[in-house]
Amino acid sequence: MKRTSTAKLILGIVAFALVAAACGDGDSTDGPTTTAASPERGASGRIEVSGSSTVEPITALVAEDFAAANPGVGISVEGPGTGDGFARFCAGETDVSDASRAIRDSEVEECAANGIPFFELHIATDGLSVLTSPENDAVSCLDFNDLYALLGPESEGFDTWADADAIAAELGAGNAPYPDAPLVVTAPGEESGTYDTFVEFVIEDIAGERGQEEATRADYEASGNDNVIVNGISANPTSLGWVGFAFFAENADVLKAIDIDGGDGCVTPTAETIASFQYPLSRPLFIYVNTDKAAAKPELAAFIDFYLSDGGLASVSEAGYVELPAADIDDTRAAWDGR
Amino acid sequence: MATTTAPHSAADLVARSLRQRGRDLRGTALSFVLLVALLTSLGILLTLIADVVSGGIGVLTGRGWSFVSEPLSPTAAKAGLVQGIFGSLGLTVFVIVVAFPIGLGAAIYLEEYAPDTRLTRLIDANIRNLAGVPSIVYGLLGLAIFVKLADGFTGGRTLVSGGLTLAVLVLPIMIITSAEAIRAVPSGIRQASYGVGATRWETIRHHVLPVALPAILTGTVLTVARAFGESAPLLLAGAVLSSFFASPAGVSLWQQVTEEKYTALPIIVFNWARQPQKEFVELTAAAIIVLLGLLLTVNAAAILLRDRLERR
Numbered sequence: 001m002k003r004t005s006t007a008k009l010i011l012g013i014v015a016f017a018l019v020a021a022a023c024g025d026g027d028s029t030d031g032p033t034t035t036a037a038s039p040e041r042g043a044s045g046r047i048e049v050s051g052s053s054t055v056e057p058i059t060a061l062v063a064e065d066f067a068a069a070n071p072g073v074g075i076s077v078e079g080p081g082t083g084d085g086f087a088r089f090c091a092g093e094t095d096v097s098d099a100s101r102a103i104r105d106s107e108v109e110e111c112a113a114n115g116i117p118f119f120e121l122h123i124a125t126d127g128l129s130v131l132t133s134p135e136n137d138a139v140s141c142l143d144f145n146d147l148y149a150l151l152g153p154e155s156e157g158f159d160t161w162a163d164a165d166a167i168a169a170e171l172g173a174g175n176a177p178y179p180d181a182p183l184v185v186t187a188p189g190e191e192s193g194t195y196d197t198f199v200e201f202v203i204e205d206i207a208g209e210r211g212q213e214e215a216t217r218a219d220y221e222a223s224g225n226d227n228v229i230v231n232g233i234s235a236n237p238t239s240l241g242w243v244g245f246a247f248f249a250e251n252a253d254v255l256k257a258i259d260i261d262g263g264d265g266c267v268t269p270t271a272e273t274i275a276s277f278q279y280p281l282s283r284p285l286f287i288y289v290n291t292d293k294a295a296a297k298p299e300l301a302a303f304i305d306f307y308l309s310d311g312g313l314a315s316v317s318e319a320g321y322v323e324l325p326a327a328d329i330d331d332t333r334a335a336w337d338g339r
Numbered sequence: 340m341a342t343t344t345a346p347h348s349a350a351d352l353v354a355r356s357l358r359q360r361g362r363d364l365r366g367t368a369l370s371f372v373l374l375v376a377l378l379t380s381l382g383i384l385l386t387l388i389a390d391v392v393s394g395g396i397g398v399l400t401g402r403g404w405s406f407v408s409e410p411l412s413p414t415a416a417k418a419g420l421v422q423g424i425f426g427s428l429g430l431t432v433f434v435i436v437v438a439f440p441i442g443l444g445a446a447i448y449l450e451e452y453a454p455d456t457r458l459t460r461l462i463d464a465n466i467r468n469l470a471g472v473p474s475i476v477y478g479l480l481g482l483a484i485f486v487k488l489a490d491g492f493t494g495g496r497t498l499v500s501g502g503l504t505l506a507v508l509v510l511p512i513m514i515i516t517s518a519e520a521i522r523a524v525p526s527g528i529r530q531a532s533y534g535v536g537a538t539r540w541e542t543i544r545h546h547v548l549p550v551a552l553p554a555i556l557t558g559t560v561l562t563v564a565r566a567f568g569e570s571a572p573l574l575l576a577g578a579v580l581s582s583f584f585a586s587p588a589g590v591s592l593w594q595q596v597t598e599e600k601y602t603a604l605p606i607i608v609f610n611w612a613r614q615p616q617k618e619f620v621e622l623t624a625a626a627i628i629v630l631l632g633l634l635l636t637v638n639a640a641a642i643l644l645r646d647r648l649e650r651r
Contacts, residue, residue: 044587053613060413060583067585076584076600225613227620246615319413320615 044072045299051078051085051098052193054244055285058124059098061315062307069306073299082193083107089288090116095300097288100126100193100244101200117291119339121308121332124316124324127274128198128281129248131230134256135237138179143261144280145173148206150240151185156217158183161238171206174261179238185220186232187241192224194244197283230255245269246320274322285321291339308333391631395624406625411607413582415618418611420629423604426498426578427567427630429596430603431637433502434509434566439559441506442513446555449514450521451543463518470511477508478572486577496577498601504576505566512565516558520551556645560638567634570605578606582614604630 049059056079063075078085082099089097090111103111103120111118130147132139139161142150149155149168158164161178168176188195199214207214223229226247233239234254248257248269259266262280273279287307294300306312308329316323324332356363398406402419409419453459481504485493493499524547532542574580579602586599604626611623 046587057413057582057614060581063585064412064414064583067583071588074585074587074590074599076579076581078579078581078584080580226615227613244615250615250617 044070045074045297047073047075047096047297047300047303048094049075049077049096049098049287050080050088050094051096051288052082052100052285053079054082054100054126054193054246055079055098055124055287057246057319058285058315058321059096059287059307061318062312063303065311065315066303066306070299070302073303075303081191082196086110086288089118089290090114092116092290095290095293095297096304099286099288100283101197102284102286103288118288119291119335121287121289121304121336122284122324122328123287123307123313123332124285124321125274125277126283126285126321127245127269127279128194128201128242128283129245129255129269130240130242130258130260130281131233131248131255132241132258133234133237133239134254136181136239136256138181138238139175139258141175141259141261141266143174143263144202144206145171146175146178147202149173149176150178150183151187151216151220152203153207153212153215153217154210156219158217181238182236184232184236184239185217185241186229186239187216187220187222188226188229188243189222189224190215194226194242198242198281201281201283245274245322249320271317271322275325289336289339294339304336308336388631391624391627393624394621395626395628398621398625399628402625407629410585411581411583411602415614415616415622418582418619418622420604420607420626422584422602423607423626424629424633425595426501426601426603427605427633428637429498429601430502430505430573431563431567433498434506434563435559437503437506438510438513438562442510443517443555445510445514446517446521447543447548450518451539451547466511466514470515474508474569475571475575477504478575480504480507481572481576494597496579496600497598498596501573501576501578501601501603504572505569508569508572509562509566512562513558516562517551517555520554520558521547523554524550553645553649556641556648560641560645563641564634564638567637568605568630570603570609573603573606578602580606580610582610604633 047063049063056077060077063077067073067075077098079098082101085094085097085099086103086107087110088094090107090113092114097118103118130142146168149164149171150158150161152167154167155164159182160180161183162180163183165177167173168178187198195216199216203216204214220241221232223232226243229241229243230247230251233241234251248255257269259268260280261267264278267273267279269279269281274282289300289304294304313323313329405419407420407424409417410422412418449459449463481500485500485503486495490500493503528546528550529542532546533539537545570578577600579600581602584600584602586595590599608623608626608630611619611626
C-alpha cells in the first residue's frame with residue numbers, strides 16, 4: 001500500500017511531464033516545422049536580427065516572407081530598442097541591427113573595438129508626429145521654439161498651455177500666446193529612441209543656447225508602450241505628446257497631428273512630406289549589416305537581397321511607414337551591391 | 340457596548356448572547372465589512388476577466404483553432420500562438436522536473452535530517468529571503484550563468500536556459516511550501532513509526548511523505564502557476580520578444596529545446612500590447628484568454644493528481 005503511493009507520485013509526475021512534452025511535440029510539428037525538409041529547399045542556416053522596436057515590424061514582415069520561401073533558414077527578429085540592438089550587434093551576437101537613428105560615435109567605437117565591420121542601409125522614413133486631441137481647435141501649428149516652451153526642461157511644472165507664454169515670448173515662438181487650457185503631456189519615456197530623436201531634433205539646440213539640460217521636462221506621463229501614449233493623448237481635449245508616424249496613421253480617427261514649422265512654414269506630416277524630408281521631424285530608418293557575416297553566410301546575403309527587392313521594401317508601407325523615393329532606394333541598393 | 344469591560348465568564352457570555360439575540364451589531368457590521376472586502380476583490384477580478392473576454396472573444400471565435408496552431412506573424416490576421424504555447428509548456432516541464440525533486444529533497448533534509456543549529460536556522464532564513472528576491476534578479480542570474488557561462492550545455496538563448504532560470508526562481512518557494520507541509524505532519528506519526536522499529540528513512544517514506552504529499556502538491560501547483568506567468572526573467576534569459584521568428588524546417592524536438600530560440604505566452608502578450616495596429620489589441624486580449632485557459636488546465640491536472648493521491 002505505502003509503496004504504491006510513492007510509485008504513484010513518481011509515475012504521476014513523469015506522466016504529467018510526458019503529456020506536456022507530447023503536447024509540445026504535437027504543437028511544434030503543427031507549427032513552424034510542418035514544411036518538412038524538402039530536397040530543393042533554398043538557403044539554410046540562421047539569421048539573427050535585433051534592434052529598434054520601431055523598425056521591427058518592417059523587418060519582421062520581410063523575414064516572414066523570406067522564411068516562407070526558405071524554410072531551411074531559422075530567423076528571429078527582435079525589437080528591444082536601437083541602443084540595446086547595437087550593444088548586441090557590436091558584440092557580434094547579431095547579424096543585422098535595426099535602427100531608428102544613425103549609429104552613434106560611441107557605438108562605432110564599440111564595434112571597432114570588437115572587430116565588427118558593418119555598413120548602413122537606409123530602408124524607410126518615419127516622421128515624429130506631435131499630437132493632440134481632435135477637439136483641440138486652438139492649436140494647429142507649432143515651431144521648435146513653441147515645442148521647447150511647452151515641453152523643454154524649463155517647462156517643468158506648467159499645468160496649462162498659457163503657462164508657457166513667458167518663455168515663448170522670450171524665444172520669439174511663432175504661435176504664442178497659447179490657450180489657457182490644461183496641458184496634459186503623454187509621450188515616450190527616456191529609454192525610447194523616439195524620445196532621443198525628439199530631444200535631438202527639437203530640444204538640443206535651444207537648450208544648449210540657453211544653458212539648459214538637453215532633455216524634455218520630466219513631469220509628464222511617460223510610457224514605453226506607444227498605444228498607451230495614443231490613449232493618453234486622445235483621452236484629453238487639450239493634450240500634447242508625440243509618437244512615430246505609424247502609430248498616428250493607425251489612430252488618425254482619435255488624434256490630431258499638429259503641423260510643424262521648421263523655419264519654412266507649417267508642414268503637415270503625410271507620407272509625401274515625410275518621404276521628402278520637407279516635414280521637419282522626418283527621420284531615416286536604417287538596418288545595419290555585419291559585413292563579415294554577410295560575406296560568410298550566403299543565407300544572410302540572400303536575406304538582404306530580398307529585403308532590398310521591391311517585394312521586400314513593400315513591407316515598409318505595410319508596416320505603416322513611409323517608403324523611400326526611387327532615387328534613395330537606388331542609393332541603398334548601390335551601397336549593398338558595393339559592399 | 341457597555342458590558343465589554345466586565346469580566347467575561349462563560350456564563351456571562353452565554354447569558355448576554357441570549358438576552359441580546361439578533362442584536363449583535365458589531366458582529367453584523369464586521370461581517371458586512373468582510374463581505375465588502377470579498378466583493379471588492381471579486382469585482383476587480385471579474386471586471387478584468389470580463390474586459391479581456393469581451394476584447395478577445397471575437398478573435399477566438401473568428402479565427403478558431405488557427406489562432407492557437409499558427410506561428411507568430413507581424414500580420415495580425417495570421418498571427419498565432421503555437422510557439423508561445425510550446426514554450427510555456429516546455430518551461431513548465433522544466434520547472435517540475437528540475438525544481439520539484441531538488442526542492443522536495445532540500446525540504447526533507449531541512450525538516451527531518453538537519454540538526455537544529457544556528458547554521459540550519461541561518462540557511463532557513465536565507466531561503467525565505469531568496470523567495471522574496473524580485474524575479475528580474477533571477478533573470479540576470481539566468482543571463483549570466485545559463486545563457487552566457489554555460490552556453491555549451493544550455494545552447495545559449497534556448498528553452499533550457501529559460502527553464503533552468505525559472506526552476507531556480509521557484510526553488511525557494513518550493514522548498515518553503517514543502518518544508519511547511521512536512522512540518523505539519525503530527526510528530527505522533529513519526530514516534531509511532533519509530534516505536535515499532537522503523538528506520539528514519541522508512542518513517543519518512545512510508546508515513547511522513549504520504550501525509551504531507553497533498554500539501555506539497557498544493558505548493559507545487561502555486562509554484563507552477565507563478566512560473567507560468569513570469570515574463571521579466573525570461574526576457575533576460577533569452578526568450579524572443581518578437582513579432583516573428585522561425586526555426587529551420589525539420590528540426591527535432593530535442594533540437595527545438597536545446598538549440599532553437601523560444602518564447603512564452605506572457606512574452607507574446609507583452610509584445611502584442613505594444614504593436615501599432617488595432618487588430619493586435621484584440622489579439623492581446625485573446626492571447627490572455629488562452630494563457631489563462633492553459634494555466635487553469637495545468638493547475639486542474641495537478642489538482643486532479645493531488646486528489647487521487649489524497650484519496651489513496
